[in-house]
Amino acid sequence: MNMPVQLQYFKNPKNKELTPAQLDELARELDAIKQEVLDDLGEKDEKYIKRVYAAIRYSSFLGRACLFAGWFPPAWILGTGLLGFAKIMENMELGHNVMHGQYDWMNDPKFKGTTYEWDIVGTADDWRQTHNYKHHTYTNIKGMDDDIGYGVLRLFPEQRWKKGYLLQPLYSIPFCLLFQWGVAIQNLEIGKYLKGRMSKDEFNERLTPMKKKMGKQLFKDYVFFPLIAGPAALPVFTGNLVANGLRNIWTFSIIFCGHFTKDVEVFPKSVLENETRGHWYMRQIRGSSNLTGSEAFHILTGHLSHQIEHHLYPDIPARRYRKMAPKVKAVCEKYGLNYNNASLFKQYGQVLGRIVKFAFPFKK
Numbered sequence: 001m002n003m004p005v006q007l008q009y010f011k012n013p014k015n016k017e018l019t020p021a022q023l024d025e026l027a028r029e030l031d032a033i034k035q036e037v038l039d040d041l042g043e044k045d046e047k048y049i050k051r052v053y054a055a056i057r058y059s060s061f062l063g064r065a066c067l068f069a070g071w072f073p074p075a076w077i078l079g080t081g082l083l084g085f086a087k088i089m090e091n092m093e094l095g096h097n098v099m100h101g102q103y104d105w106m107n108d109p110k111f112k113g114t115t116y117e118w119d120i121v122g123t124a125d126d127w128r129q130t131h132n133y134k135h136h137t138y139t140n141i142k143g144m145d146d147d148i149g150y151g152v153l154r155l156f157p158e159q160r161w162k163k164g165y166l167l168q169p170l171y172s173i174p175f176c177l178l179f180q181w182g183v184a185i186q187n188l189e190i191g192k193y194l195k196g197r198m199s200k201d202e203f204n205e206r207l208t209p210m211k212k213k214m215g216k217q218l219f220k221d222y223v224f225f226p227l228i229a230g231p232a233a234l235p236v237f238t239g240n241l242v243a244n245g246l247r248n249i250w251t252f253s254i255i256f257c258g259h260f261t262k263d264v265e266v267f268p269k270s271v272l273e274n275e276t277r278g279h280w281y282m283r284q285i286r287g288s289s290n291l292t293g294s295e296a297f298h299i300l301t302g303h304l305s306h307q308i309e310h311h312l313y314p315d316i317p318a319r320r321y322r323k324m325a326p327k328v329k330a331v332c333e334k335y336g337l338n339y340n341n342a343s344l345f346k347q348y349g350q351v352l353g354r355i356v357k358f359a360f361p362f363k364k
Helices: 020-038 043-067 073-099 124-137 163-177 179-188 190-194 200-228 230-259 277-286 295-300 304-312 318-334 344-357
Strands: none
Touching: 020 277, 020 318, 043 073, 043 230, 043 318, 073 124, 073 230, 073 295, 124 179, 124 200, 163 179, 163 230, 163 344, 179 190, 179 200, 179 230, 200 230, 230 304, 230 344, 277 304, 295 304, 295 318, 304 318
16 A cells, blocks of 8 residues: 555654655665765875874874863963864764765775774764664664664653653753763663673673773863873863863764754654565654754854754765755755754754753653
């Protein structure tokens, strides 16, 4: 039967329900957009990611050098800003994108997705499991995608309400400030362990590499560099602390604006029954949102300002999303799918609205 396919719990009127035939055509057109880019990958993409890598190294070096003179306030501000910029770029435009395998075709060990290790307290292997596999395979499927609220926040009415959520407008603030730590412990699944659904051996197996990575990062930023700075130990320590905080706030903001705005939907596990590529594509579109802005803004977000395109094409070099976006938008309009795109200010306001609204037992 050529009947529309229902995906969501609560129907979003901005999205048209598509028939199987329409979903097949949707997949064909979106595949064609991807193939066009794949056929064009080459030297310009390689030069770009190498420039990003160099910019991060130089910014980090200059930032740390300035912090060594951090007793002079302008040097501290400049050093902290440069180091914060380097950490943001390494996290978003380099690490996140490289780990998706976007540059594996270069055959350069520095940009190999399965072995890259990034500059945060969480391990890259854990991220590849929770994000690359779980989130991008089961995007916004309740009970399958751990990124829905990260097990901490209730952001959709489909999530079961508990009294503890009443405090989420307050505890979302330290969660934002310490976002890399939330990402780091996500794969531990502490709740499952505390409820007896995970053995102690399995828990410790996950915990051991995490503790090692956390110790390495803490030593580097808060022991090694302050020690070698001598009299400037305190400015170096605080500069590293603030730079990490800036990176946490920025990544929290961009990631949440890409996943938890007003029109984004979650789905039941039943959508996986006989899911076609067209179904999967439609789920990515309806579970993501974009941000408008300048070219510099898009680069600073790791091009996750194009979250829709990233969810559709996670293994395509993210720098290509800006030019793919108008074509994706046209396909969405053709098939009656909402292309959720707005400013950071507007999208972030909707995220804050969700955090406050669903702290209470609202059903829709």
